[in-house]
Structures are given as C-alpha cells and as structure tokens.
Amino acid sequence: MVLNQASLKRDGVQDYVSIRATATVLGLYVLFILGFFLVTPEVTYEIWQGLFAQLWMKIFTLLALISVAIHARIGLWQVVTDYIKSSRIRAVVQFLVSVVAFGYVAAGLFVLWGV
Amino acid sequence: MKKQRPVNLDLTTISLPASAKASILHRVTGVAMFIALILVVWAWAVSLSSAEGFELVKSVLTSHFAKFLAWGTITVLLYHVIGGIRHMLMDLGYWEELSSGNTSARVAIGLWIVLAVLAGGWLWF
Numbered sequence: 001m002v003l004n005q006a007s008l009k010r011d012g013v014q015d016y017v018s019i020r021a022t023a024t025v026l027g028l029y030v031l032f033i034l035g036f037f038l039v040t041p042e043v044t045y046e047i048w049q050g051l052f053a054q055l056w057m058k059i060f061t062l063l064a065l066i067s068v069a070i071h072a073r074i075g076l077w078q079v080v081t082d083y084i085k086s087s088r089i090r091a092v093v094q095f096l097v098s099v100v101a102f103g104y105v106a107a108g109l110f111v112l113w114g115v
Numbered sequence: 116m117k118k119q120r121p122v123n124l125d126l127t128t129i130s131l132p133a134s135a136k137a138s139i140l141h142r143v144t145g146v147a148m149f150i151a152l153i154l155v156v157w158a159w160a161v162s163l164s165s166a167e168g169f170e171l172v173k174s175v176l177t178s179h180f181a182k183f184l185a186w187g188t189i190t191v192l193l194y195h196v197i198g199g200i201r202h203m204l205m206d207l208g209y210w211e212e213l214s215s216g217n218t219s220a221r222v223a224i225g226l227w228i229v230l231a232v233l234a235g236g237w238l239w240f
Contacts, residue, residue, distance in 0.1 A: 045169040111160045
C-alpha cells in the first residue's frame with residue numbers, strides 16, 4: 001500500500017465534499033452581500049455597522065471566512081500540485097497559503113468582535 | 116514508473132476548447148481572489164472600525180484605480196461563482212458530454228462577460 005504523503009491525513013472524498021460544502025456557504029454569502037448592496041439605496045456607516053452588529057450576521061460572516069480558509073487550502077493545493085514541480089517551493093507556498101488563510105479568519109474574528 | 120509518452124504542453128500550439136478555457140478561468144479567478152481578499156478584508160475591517168474609517172474606505176473607492184481593483188475583484192468572483200455552479204451541476208450529471216460541456220462552458224463565459232460589464236457600469240455610473 002502506497003502512502004500518499006501529499007494528502008497526509010486527508011483523502012480525496014473529504015476534499016471533494018469539503019470544497020463543495022464550503023462553496024455552497026460562500027455562494028450564499030456572496031448572494032446575500034450582493035443583494036444587500038443592490039437593495040440598499042445608500043449604504044451608510046449606520047446601516048453597514050448595524051448589519052454586522054447582529055449576531056446572525058457575525059455567525060454567517062465567520063462561517064464564510066472559515067469556509068474561505070478550507071476552500072482556498074484545498075483549491076490552491078490542487079493548483080500548486082499541478083504547476084509547482086519542486087516540492088520545496090510547493091511546501092513554502094502551501095505554508096504561506098495556510099498562514100494567509102488563517103489570517104483572514106483571525107482578522108474576521110477580531111473585526112466581528114469589535115462591531 | 117515513468118512512461119515514455121509524447122507530451123505537448125506548449126499552450127500556444129494548442130487550441131483550447133471552451134471547456135478548457137472555463138477550467139483555467141476557474142483556477143485563475145480562484146487564485147486571484149485569494150490574493151484580492153487582502154484588499155477586501157482590509158476595506159471591510161477599516162469600514163467597520165469607525166465612522167471615519169467608513170468614510171476613508173468610501174473616499175479611497177472614488178479613485179479610478181481603486182474602482183478598477185474593486186471591479187477586478189467582483190469580476191473574478193463572478194466567474195468563480197458561475198464556474199462553481201456549473202461544476203456542481205456537472206456533479207449532478209448534467210453537461211458531461213463533449214458538446215453539452217462545451218456549450219455550458221460557452222454560456223458560463225458569455226454570462227460572465229455580460230455580468231462583468233454590468234458590474235463595471237454599476238461601479239462607475
């Protein structure tokens with residue numbers, strides 16, 4: 001049995017389901033935000049801040065950001081394994097992707113905390 | 116085991132079918148969005164920090180360069196969403212044949228161009 005080091009502790013089925021589940025969350029979030037901007041005649045600070053002050057919107061936004069992190073980690077893994085042949089450079093790129101993805105979630109957490 | 120087989124990956128000599136263009140666009144827009152999110156998260160964080168921060172983001176977004184970046188971000192997002200919906204429909208068994216796959220790819224790209232123009236009009240006018 002060959003141990004696939006590239007997919008350490010992950011498997012194809014899990015990636016397949018994760019990328020689609022997170023895509024569904026992100027699609028709904030994008031539709032919601034787009035709808036908000038289209039429906040609101042003029043987005044003022046009060047309306048904008050009021051939207052993100054609500055608990056359900058904080059949950060929805062945090063869920064979307066965590067989905068971004070999972071979705072991007074899988075998606076960019078798919079891309080870099082195709083185009084970056086050097087495993088050393090690929091490891092560095094994947095490390096940076098993970099750090100940035102974590103950064104988005106962390107930034108979101110602190111911003112939502114303060115609203 | 117390494118197989119000796121002819122490989123032709125000189126993209127300039129390959130005529131890409133619509134489905135291949137849809138596929139590469141999905142990848143390019145995905146990578147672009149991950150980078151563009153730095154700007155989006157920045158603008159979002161500053162706009163929610165205070166009324167002054169909100170006004171700052173608003174004033175930044177009046178310049179053509181910032182509008183172009185915003186348009187680019189919205190445009191790549193639109194393609195990725197359209198391409199993603201196409202992928203999920205293909206998971207359900209639709210458009211899996213050569214001709215229907217290419218047709219759906221053409222429709223996806225066409226729809227994207229229309230929405231990209233509309234997004235541009237919305238941002239600038």
